[in-house]
Every structure is written in C-alpha cells, then in structure tokens.
Amino acid sequence: MDSVDDILTQLRAFNQEREWNQFHSPENLAKSISIEAGELLECFQWTADTDARRVSGELADVLTYSFLLADAMGVDPLQVIREKLAVSAAKYPVEKAKGRSTKYDRL
Amino acid sequence: MDSVDDILTQLRAFNQEREWNQFHSPENLAKSISIEAGELLECFQWTADTDARRVSGELADVLTYSFLLADAMGVDPLQVIREKLAVSAAKYPVEKAKGRSTKYDRL
Amino acid sequence: MDSVDDILTQLRAFNQEREWNQFHSPENLAKSISIEAGELLECFQWTADTDARRVSGELADVLTYSFLLADAMGVDPLQVIREKLAVSAAKYPVEKAKGRSTKYDRL
Amino acid sequence: MDSVDDILTQLRAFNQEREWNQFHSPENLAKSISIEAGELLECFQWTADTDARRVSGELADVLTYSFLLADAMGVDPLQVIREKLAVSAAKYPVEKAKGRSTKYDRL
Numbered sequence: 116m117d118s119v120d121d122i123l124t125q126l127r128a129f130n131q132e133r134e135w136n137q138f139h140s141p142e143n144l145a146k147s148i149s150i151e152a153g154e155l156l157e158c159f160q161w162t163a164d165t166d167a168r169r170v171s172g173e174l175a176d177v178l179t180y181s182f183l184l185a186d187a188m189g190v191d192p193l194q195v196i197r198e199k200l201a202v203s204a205a206k207y208p209v210e211k212a213k214g215r216s217t218k219y220d221r222l
Numbered sequence: 223m224d225s226v227d228d229i230l231t232q233l234r235a236f237n238q239e240r241e242w243n244q245f246h247s248p249e250n251l252a253k254s255i256s257i258e259a260g261e262l263l264e265c266f267q268w269t270a271d272t273d274a275r276r277v278s279g280e281l282a283d284v285l286t287y288s289f290l291l292a293d294a295m296g297v298d299p300l301q302v303i304r305e306k307l308a309v310s311a312a313k314y315p316v317e318k319a320k321g322r323s324t325k326y327d328r329l
Numbered sequence: 330m331d332s333v334d335d336i337l338t339q340l341r342a343f344n345q346e347r348e349w350n351q352f353h354s355p356e357n358l359a360k361s362i363s364i365e366a367g368e369l370l371e372c373f374q375w376t377a378d379t380d381a382r383r384v385s386g387e388l389a390d391v392l393t394y395s396f397l398l399a400d401a402m403g404v405d406p407l408q409v410i411r412e413k414l415a416v417s418a419a420k421y422p423v424e425k426a427k428g429r430s431t432k433y434d435r436l
Numbered sequence: 437m438d439s440v441d442d443i444l445t446q447l448r449a450f451n452q453e454r455e456w457n458q459f460h461s462p463e464n465l466a467k468s469i470s471i472e473a474g475e476l477l478e479c480f481q482w483t484a485d486t487d488a489r490r491v492s493g494e495l496a497d498v499l500t501y502s503f504l505l506a507d508a509m510g511v512d513p514l515q516v517i518r519e520k521l522a523v524s525a526a527k528y529p530v531e532k533a534k535g536r537s538t539k540y541d542r543l
C-alpha cells in the first residue's frame with residue numbers, strides 16, 4: 116500500500132503537469148475544502164440513508180484538497196491529526212466526556 | 223513515522239474510551255466536516271495573509287472527521303484519494319487543462 | 330414593521346460608520362456566508378433537538394451577509410428569491426415532484 | 437413590490453403543493469443552507485472575478501432556505517437581522533472597530 120508521502124508525490128506531479136499550483140494558494144484551497152464539504156453534505160441533505168459510492172467520491176475531494184493545503188502549509192497531514200488528538204485528549208478527559216457530545220467549554 | 227493505520231487505531235481508541243461512536247453516524251460526520259471547513263475558512267475571511275498555526279489546527283479537525291468518516295464507511299482514506307486522482311486525470315487531460323482553472327464540463 | 334429597504338439602509342449605515350466596506354468584496358461576503366452557515370449547522374451537529382435562540386442568532390448572521398452580498402451585487406434580495414422560485418417551479422412540476430425529495434435531474 | 441410576507445406566502449404555497457414540508461425540518465434546512473453556501477462560494481473558487489448572474493442564482497438558494505428556516509422557527513427574517521445588528525453594534529463600538537476587520541474578542 117502507498118504511504119502518505121507516495122500520495123503527496125502523485126498529487127504534486129498531477130498539479131505540476133497541469134500548471135495548477137498557481138491556483139492553489141492556501142486561501143483557494145480552504146475555499147475548495149468548504150465547497151467540497153458542501154457537496155459531501157448534499158449526500159445527506161434529505162436523508163441519512165445515502166449512496167456509499169457517492170459519499171466516498173465526495174469525501175475523496177475533501178481529503179485531496181486537505182492534503183494539498185497541508186502540503187502548501189508545509190505540514191504533514193498525519194502529524195497535524197496526531198497533534199490535535201493530544202489537544203482533544205486534554206480538553207475532553209474520559210471521566211467528563213464519556214457518553215456525552217457536549218462541547219468542552221460547557222463540560 | 224506512524225502510518226494511516228496507526229492513526230486510525232488511535233482515533234478509534236480515543237472515541238471508544240469516550241463512548242462517542244454513538245454520535246458518529248456518517249451523516250453527523252459529514253455535518254462535522256462542513257462545520258470544521260467553515261472554521262478553517264474563517265482563517266481567510268478578510269485576508270489571504272493568515273496565521274499558519276491556526277490554519278494547521280483547523281485543518282486537523284477537517285482531516286480528523288474525514289478519516290473518521292472514511293473509517294465509518296469502511297474505506298481507506300488514501301485509497302479514495304488515489305481513485306479520485308485517476309478519475310480527475312481522465313476528466314482533465316494535460317493538453318486541455320494546462321494552466322487553466324476551468325471546470326471539466328466547460329473545458 | 331420595517332421593509333427590506335429600511336434594513337438595507339441600516340446595514341449600510343452600520344458598515345459606513347465603521348469603514349467596513351473595504352472588507353466587503355463579493356468574494357469576502359461569499360466566504361462569510363459559508364462560515365456563518367457552518368456555525369448555524371453546528372447547532373445541529375450531534376442532534377436535531379437544538380436551542381431555538383441560538384439558531385435564530387446564527388441564522389441572522391447568514392441573512393445579514395446574504396443581504397450585504399445582494400446589495401454589493403446591486404440586486405434586491407426578495408427579487409432574487411422570487412425569480413428563483415419561478416425557475417424551481419419549472420424544474421419541479423407538481424405532478425412529478427409531489428412528496429419526493431429527488432433532485433430535478435433524476436426526477 | 438412584494439413584501440417579505442408575500443414572499444413567505446409564495447414559498448409556503450410552493451412547498452405545500454409539492455408536499456415538501458415533510459423534508460423541511462430545521463436540521464435539513466440548516467444542512468441545505470450550508471450546501472447552497474458552498475455552491476455560492478464555488479463562484480469565487482479560483483478567482484474574485486466572477487459571473488454576476490450565477491452569483492445571484494446561488495445567493496437566491498441561500499436566501500430561500502434561510503427564509504424557510506426562519507419560517508420553520510417561527511421568527512421573522514428581517515426581525516432577526518435587526519436584533520443581530522443591535523448585538524453587533526454593542527460588540528463593535530465605532531471608535532474601536534473603525535477600519536479594522538478584527539474580531540470583537542480581540543479588539
């Protein structure tokens with residue numbers, strides 16, 4: 116299986132060939148993530164019972180732009196997830212957060 | 223460095239400990255991705271010149287919920303990116319798409 | 330009761346006093362609408378059973394930026410709703426769309 | 437010119453004829469606002485220089501679902517804008533906020 120580095124290498128080559136880096140400012144990538152997140156949400160607009168293939172396809176777009184933004188910011192996608200998990204663990208201690216969806220500032 | 227599988231294992235353990243899987247339906251995760259994408263976009267609301275640390279933190283939230291949705295749908299995050307890249311390569315042939323941000327249906 | 334014109338007059342005065350028109354490009358207003366739509370959605374992130382006052386407050390932000398964007402584009406907010414309703418009536422004839430949430434291109 | 441009440445009457449009749457109220461829970465309307473906000477943002481994805489007619493059409497969708505959500509929550513769309521403007525005036529006093537896009541909690 117490919118690693119994150121392999122995928123990033125493929126994404127970079129794809130965009131370089133097409134000379135698309137000029138469009139991929141962090142701001143434009145952030146807009147793109149919001150746009151694709153909306154398309155993903157559209158799979159669930161009127162019902163929770165949705166088409167798995169369509170969800171995967173839209174999720175792929177969110178993930179692709181998220182990886183490109185990480186790359187543009189010079190951070191590793193897995194590393195930022197890992198760091199945020201440590202932050203969340205501190206904000207949501209198990210004994211307080213267990214079984215509750217309450218936001219940390221109201222826990 | 224950890225792999226995607228390691229990260230998914232950590233995310234699953236984090237949520238199981240807190241009994242949060244009950245909240246993580248695909249629909250709720252799709253909503254969460256849109257919500258976090260909005261917070262990421264807020265870093266660029268009035269200016270393209272933004273705070274890199276804040277961007278990484280918000281991007282981490284988008285990535286985390288995206289990984290959780292992939293996991294909930296039983297798909298591999300890197301695999302869906304790779305498959306979508308193949309689709310995009312067919313929609314955007316280099317000779318047509320080079321240097322242009324035009325959508326494929328208007329190329 | 331105030332009319333739409335009264336509200337627009339108040340919104341314009343509010344922004345002129347603060348010299349905020351420099352920030353209110355159509356693009357920045359479109360970003361702001363997405364950001365506020367995310368905050369509105371957050372009211373429903375984990376449950377459909379939400380706080381009505383909070384929803385009204387977030388909806389107000391979406392509406393405010395939407396009115397400002399209409400104003401920036403030189404269009405009347407009620408007029409664009411009315412025109413779109415005519416388009417939707419043509420796309421969704423009663424006999425086909427009755428009781429169905431299917432998108433027009435699959436009806 | 438029609439008033440907000442006229443528009444709401446037309447929107448209600450449109451949805452009743454199609455038996456669409458069953459789909460228009462506050463939660464589904466909030467999702468719909470985010471989805472349409474994403475389509476509006478797509479007009480500005482790669483450039484600030486966009487097609488005014490397309491923007492108006494997408495803005496209409498945001499406004500329509502926002503009016504429907506206001507109606508579903510039993511609040512008046514103009515009234516919620518007016519109330520929020522009073523809140524914003526208190527958060528952003530002219531002497532502090534003039535010419536600055538800084539968020540109130542950092543002013």
